[in-house]
Amino acid sequence: MIPQCFPKEYQSECHNQMIRKMPASFSWDWVSIPVHHIPVHHIPVHHIPVHHIPVHHIPVHHIPVHHIPVHHIPVHHIPVHHIPVHHIPVHHIPVHHIPGPAFPTQGIWKPIGLEAYDRSVVRDITVETTPVNDSPTKWQLNTGVFFESAAAVTVKLTVHLDDRELVSGQEYALTPGPDGTSKVKLIIPVDNVEKWWPNGVGKATQRLYALKVTAVFPDSPGEVSELSRRIGFRTIEVIQTPVKPIGLTFYFQVNGQPFYAKGSNWIPADNLQERITREYLRGLMQSASDANMNMMRVWGGGVYESDYLYDLYPTDPAFLATVDQEVTQQMRRLQHHPSIAIWAGNNENEGFVRLGNKNETAIHKADYIELYITHIRRLILAHDMSRTFVGSSPSNGDEEVQEDWVSGHLADTRYGDVHYYTYDKPLWNWRQYPSGKFASEYGYISYPSVETLLTVLNETDLTFPIGAALEHRQHHPGGTKSIEKAIATYFKLPSKGGVDRFADLVYLSQVIQAMAMKVETEFYRRNRAIDPKTGNGNT
Template sequence: MFVRYIFDVTGQLKAGDNSIEVRFLSPIWISEKLAEEQEQDYVIPPQCVPDSYKGECHVNYLRKIPASFSWDWGPAFPSVGIWKDIYLEGFDLTIIRYVVAEVLEEGENWILSIDTYFAPPREQITGDLVFSLETENEPIRLSNMITLDEPNEFGEVVNTTNITVPKTSVQSWWPNGYGAQPLYTLSVSFAGSTEANTKQIQIGFRKIEIIQDELESGRSFYFKVNDAPIFAMGVNVIPFDILPEKSYNPETVERLLSAVATYTEMNMLRVWGGGVYESDYFYELADKYGLMIWQDFVFASAMYPANDDFLRLKEVNHQVKRIQSHPSLALWGGNNENEGNLASNYFNTADNFDVYKEDYIKLYIETVRDEMRRVTKNANFVDSSPTNGVESDNEGYVAKDPGSSFYGDDHYYSNNKDSFDVDIYPVPRFSSEYGYQSMPCVSSWLAATDNLTDLNINSDFMNHRQHHPDGNDPLKKLTEFQLELPSEDNEFYDEAFIYYTQIIQAMSIKIETEHYRTYMSRLDDQGRGHTMGALFWQLNDVWVAPSWAAIDYTGRWKMLQYFVPGFFSQEIVTGLYNADKNLEIFHILNKAHGDGEKWLNLTVYAWDSFTPVNVTKLSLGNPEALTATSVATIDVDQYLSDAGCGSLDDAKYNCFFHMIVGIGTTTITPPNYFFPSKFKEAKLQTSSLEIIAVDNFDAEGLRFLIAVKAPAPSLFVWLDAHEVKGHFLENGFVQHSIVAAVIFVADEPTTEEQLKGALTVTHVKDAKYFS
């Protein structure tokens, strides 16, 4: 599936009509047949996906999207056929097949190393190879007379040319939030005696390194771009559709990536190893938006054969040549979780460990890694994810504890612990996967069913769509840690349950992310910390179902997506609550943001009033970039009691904290909150909210100002435009003023009357849930 197939049909074509017929075998049938043949030697586990996935078996014997045989977030749709363009290609002697341009730094210059790959010529030919590079000044041109002959030992006809590009003639490409993303057109032309052809690509000038320096305990693990350390803030991407030919819809790709880059300061996407190599347009947009790509090769959560067919993989050669030139391409990963699966005996491989380890090294190190390094000059690579990086290599490529807090990256999931308790979370060097499930909203469910009874958490429909091995139990359990659910005989119970799961998902990932960010520049007493990356799971969905996604299959944003700009801002303030009932307040700064003395306002509100109970202003000075600074530690019960929230025993139920940072009269961080008690124990007011105005303020009918009135401070105020597609600039917010103003951006022209008729608003203690 991941290879470009080229057949010479010169001797087959005839004048007039011709037909091409391509026959496919069932992937389910052929995978079973291959497994039967292999099992004469030893089993390659897992033989099937877990029963809860409701899927098919032996996908690890095929070079096909593993998720197509089902995953915990998607159905089994093992499609068959040609999923990209098929075309005839005509030339007399040769044609340029690939241009791979890599940028190397050399003092005051960039060295642009260009590998031009040709179709094997039918005879020896000589021609003019011309390079033209756009710059900020005059184009740089270079012309070489070359001779193309027999392919090299790898079957390639390739020319390597280096071009010196003064740094003064181009601007550097930066990740989102750190600078601009200038792109320059590189044209490569070859003209022989009878024909000529040209290939163009867009390139950017940047240096991306992975730093794994030795520390007193372990090694660091972080990205450095153009010599600047970067805290990676991002998300994991799964296929844009379970039928991958549909995922190449440019509108889908644009919608998802613009939601990441335009409305948040995320700077990295991890393209997960059980998916597909995304469309060319995906990488073009990543270049444009400054989204660094952590690109897994397509091996995930399984052992794989190391027979001759697998060890002759051509996909590495093709895919690296196809996308390596993109400035957004930051890292290649050999596989997803397979080092950890082997080390932990997840697939019961311990009795034959040496054999499986030998296969692992043959496939991911001697085949995938070595072929990637042969085709590239400066690409970054890690064997797996999670992995201990250099330490895994030192331990023979399968570490005893991949995902150690002292090396490399880590994956963390938990479904049975209080997700608001920061003490459950690890303190890794880099967190490349973590997440919590939630339900899509009611309007999205109704795109998949017109039967409202299907939305009951225990319905056959819901059980079919939920592929988590523990079913919907974790959703209910995690919700009940924090919130009081309405009575199950309440007519709005299903709506409330769906909405509450989105609250829990958004708050859990917010709390976990901010926990990681507080360790950016510090170590704990065990030597854990210097955390420099947080990539949550996951951005998107492949169907309407319970999942870890921030944006559901219909394109609607869950509450999590609305929370991302807050917890992934370059500068934030947050509070961590510890077992001693102390709130430690941190100011976190990724990069320089404003000059001058900064202040932090700590405001206390009671649940029954819009008037602050107490305001304390703290001086922060002018903190340095890449620091997470503890600025205050507060005994919560005593502080709130002294502020006027009640007795020591009751104060935490009556009040909450609001935090914000500013310079002079300007606030410079998103507002943040700390809730000292569980929501179900807090003295929240049961009430209904009211939409009091909807005003269109642009000529196209796309942007609207919505005013929401509340009788008391309200939690997770949720606006829904239902059938009017679009998104709000703020949603799921805490309303601590009588009227809140929110902007809605419609996907297509809409009238005020249409939007008024569609809009609803709710909050945690909506009277309809508890009447």
Template sequence: MALSGAIFYLLVSLNVGVLSGNRLKSSLSLDGKWRLQNSNGSLSLGAQVPGCVHSALLQQGVIQDPYYRFNDVFYQWIALENWTYTTIFSLNSPFRYTNKQLLIFDGIDTVSTISLNGITLGQTDNMFQSYVFCVWCSLQEQCSFSWDWGPSFPTMGLWKGVRLEAFDLFQIIQVSAVPLYSRSHSNIKNGLSKDQLQFMDRVESKVKLWWPRGHGDQPLYWISIRGYQRGEEILNEIVYFRTVELVQEPIPGNPGLSFYFQINGKAIFLKGSNWIPAHSFLDQVTEKTLRNLLQSVADANMNALRVWGGGVYEQDLFYILCDQMGIMVWQDFMFACALYPTEQDFIESVKEEVIQQVGRLKSHPSIIVWSGNNENEAALATDWFDIPMTERPKYVKDYVTLYVNNIRAVVLEEDQSRPFLVSSPTNGVESEQEGWVAEDPYDPLYGDTHFYSYTHDCSDWRSFPRTRFASEYGFQSWPSLSTLKQVSIEYDRKYDSAFSSHRQHHDDGNQQMLQQAALHYHLPNSTDGFKRYTDTLYITQVMQAQCVKAQTEFYRRSRSEVIEGKGLTMGALYWQLNDIWQAPSWSSIEFGGKWKMLHYFAQNFFAPVLPVGFEDEDDFFIYAVSDLSEDLRLASIYLYSWSKMHPVCSILNKQPRLIPGGSAFSIYQQPTEPLLDGCGCTRESCFLTFHLEDSRGQQVGPTNYHFLSPLKDAQGILQPNITAKVWKHNEAFIVFLQSDAIAPFVWLDVGTVLGRFSANGFLMATSNITVSFYPWRPTNITELSQSLLITTLRDVY
């Protein structure tokens, strides 16, 4: 069965107001200077709105940086206080208010619960005016980001800003559209029906569609709406058009159901990550922060993000940028990893939350699915909370009451343009057949899965579930030294320090990283404690990058095949994209925007075209994975000796197999041992590289590699003694590297000079290579050269 969505439009910008149904919304901002006070009045200070309590206390010098060392513990007293925001103002300009209008206090979401008193509407000679003399806000509840990746202090405040809104009846007279193609900037007008419904029905054949990144452009239109209120008015708005379907259908000859998204009728493999709040203090998430993170998503060949249900509904700009950049959004509602009440007042609060958020976000084409919660179906099914069997039916009933009878019901009423999933992970329609809580919500034959395993060797693809859709998976690493220096002192910079333990919120996480790394690499053993610490930071990033690479490549090569009923994988969203503070976590981007090695690897394992090598039983395979509509073939395979800079052997692919776009198939299979024997290699002395070519013989996509043994057992890895020269080229810098030997995991770090390299963490199998550096702030050759630190695997032992 397929859950289909209809063409719809996006409201982004406006001249007069925003059209909602047949009402015109007028808006008045109350942002600016407010007063913030604790319960006994011992602290009273000015505070900006948008803003939050911690930010105000920091700006006034009451507290220091809450992220510094152990301050998140020292400042927990802030969460135990009741804080009041107060402001007084007069409304001198007309703000229409009649009994046909609705007055709304906006800007609040689940971060804070706000109660309002003292709104006084004063009648004057002009019956369309109103005055608001005082707005008083008391924070009754707080929300905490104290998960296994974040600091343990609740945050609170009016971080979205505050505004008054009023709606007037608005009669539509005419609707017309002007295409504003991002590339051609065409201004050809398309006259359309005056009737809004006919306009929406007929426009489908006239417009260019919005496509996910990598599958087409994101053309936009300028919609002009002429209407009558108290005289003719015109609204101008930017809109996009697209369709979305979540396809869950029987698979001929196999058990289970498919699970994939179709955009504009085309099946799309979702490549991306999970998004968490970019800061504990959400008023400090700037436009620059969002643009940097989302550009990093695009630069890593991702096309999707899952906004995780334990965070926040993101600000409008986040979704606007996703619209513009073609980044699909899987949007959770903010319920995660917990049991929630079902008393009527809570249910009513949830209904209002869902109505407001769906109303605010439903016109964004980037959002392709709603999900009711994160992992709460799995929590009940696998008994996370040790619920007695006799009481389990009650909790299942409460689950259905909250997520099905209320959240799902409201979403289906408010938005029929996109699918709804009750939970993640879930078996989708199969969970529905089992009463909404499946016996095994992780069943790979249905829906999406979350999978974590820190004890299995991550290079063994057999440990990964061959799922229909992987919406969470990952491994931890530590951030770089330059990021940790911002919040630590020299005494803290040891792997076994109190600071290192405090920053790790995942049970046994620091040890798990070393245990996984030790399966493949020599652990740092320098007698210099500080070097051993920095080498350990490096080796955790190597481990994380290689582990997520192996798992993601497994999911991508599983998109077109079914083995024992399992497979047809159509999504890989690793956990997690960004970080909320300077600490170890599953993220591929450090707090502040610096790319970890994993994010550089993502550029390759999410590339539109990718060769994947692996071993099964006694054979070595290469699969070609392609998102494109272009046929591909395998080029030569090269075997290198670790001790030599040039290939010791090349194997010509004598039987090239053309691979159609949007698929993944085997293009090479040979027994491994004869392959090595024919080149005079052993597993420990050699490794393989390979790439794909198009029909013209040109390389397409990255060169990939396959290690034949754990690198701790590799024979012949030499000290490469890499040197570098830097020069300026236009807005970028060129880094020319020379090496004496083959070097795995070459890592270039420029400390506090924020920016990104064109490649990093790479396998250097040639004597020289050139990479580019794109700075995010002004710098020069001298600073960059002096800051550049090069680390390879051989340097850590």
């Protein structure tokens, strides 16, 4: 399904696209130049990726020193890493494509160390929060504590929520499985806690509590293992109810309150991950919060994002075993974040199953279901039944189950979420945009500023008409002609010349882009009603 090399029009590098690492070599589309998609004030306005396996959406916070966004994720692609809605809400997650360089990673680029223990170590904590009888302050905390050990062990657990002791010295006998892990399930009543809310929704308080699990071992005096996670108390649902004459709603509600999802897509904040700092991430997310966003879609391509961000194809058995391990590790790492709203198995892969040689569709479908449904979906739901999972984004939501996970009418505006891009239609005409339930990707291209381009090109390269050096950096097939055609639809193109005339082109391209985003976004904001003839609408 994935070619060894992209077509020459993409101006891309020919690398093995199945390498499971940060695929910056996939440079034709989602990349961060000084602009990434979080169309917000201080932030570069352009696309932002999704996690390799799960995609998710995560409501955005004001970002008290603790939490930061993604999915729909699920999502993620959420989680993480994905997808929003209808009814009272209309949802849109704008996105822009932007070309970037190919910087494949090599070597160790994160901290590495040795860990030693005698008996066992607390490795992960997962949580689900359930309100008790609709009480505003009483909750049930369903906690999974994962241990790693080489042999059977007896452990005594103590659990704190901030300064409150919830469990005191409770004893458990642990027997590790083949992977060396074991799990203790705890159901803990909790009262007098505040609800967690997304930015601008409800009380808009991102109240987090420190959940700390401490393990001691009766036969190993002095040995202690403990792990803390910052958690929030909230419910999150994707509401999919039938509409007439046909279709399903698709919107989120938090703590029983529907909300209009406003946000952006997130890609890795820098091609060179080592340069990213917490201050930089915090600045991006604060800008999103200041722009009144309440959701991020972590597109998931390129790299697994850090916990801090959330806080502020072959079906061969050996390959699938590594997928199982990868998804398990990422789910245990991310699941406790209250900011994750939905999980999606992938970004746009479902749509590619039916492309290409029709004689191979059955094989591609079988491989797709084996990887994303039989393996990834099973493991996600095994770790988290509190959030919705969709096989892909876009998808037809619950309808995809009836369609055996690979729809013959994907991006149906009567169901689920849609992605929409156009490069040859009048961009300022709102009637061309899809009347769907949830717009999780859309946008239009433009040129970055002259100042940005001069950091990598010579002034003599910046001319109008576009010269060879800049055309080589245009990774979108037909992108140059599309931008010029869009400008000519509403303005006069600049006269021929050097950097001054190119600067005029840049300015006009950004005006075209801004207006296109404005027209499309405002259409989605207005498009609240269900069309009684088609079932479309209620974005």
